[in-house]
Amino acid sequence: MGLLSDFAIDVEDLEFLEAILADACNELKISPDHHGFVTRVVDLRSQGHSREEIFRTLRVEFASIADHRQDYAP
Template sequence: MGLFSDFAIDVDDLELLQAIITDACCALKISPDHQGLVARVVDLHSQGLARKEILEGLRVEFGKSLADGIGRTAVDD
């Protein structure tokens, strides 16, 4: 389970979360190990957001921090 082991996640949601993380990593050109990425995906999913909404939110949060070149995320603030 790796990165998912710290979260209580319904097994049915694992495939969806993995797909969202993969899509986000491809779109943002970051590793799934990027600080805060997995936690943020799980958090947004637990809020009931759809896949498209999660990806848009990640682009805003992580894209801005990556563009700034400071390597921090909104999760760090």
């Protein structure tokens, strides 16, 4: 399968990732389209991190983006 085999995700894992992405986007007030966000979530999950560990990491790595946006809110 070549490179496509690197992207094989089972349905349960996909549902888990979707839930984390939705919750993290709401909490951090960041778009899932933000550069590197989805990739980082998938990467953390592939490393075996739990939901709580993923959220903790995302808060640290992406919270400054959310804070920056609030500083410039109209």
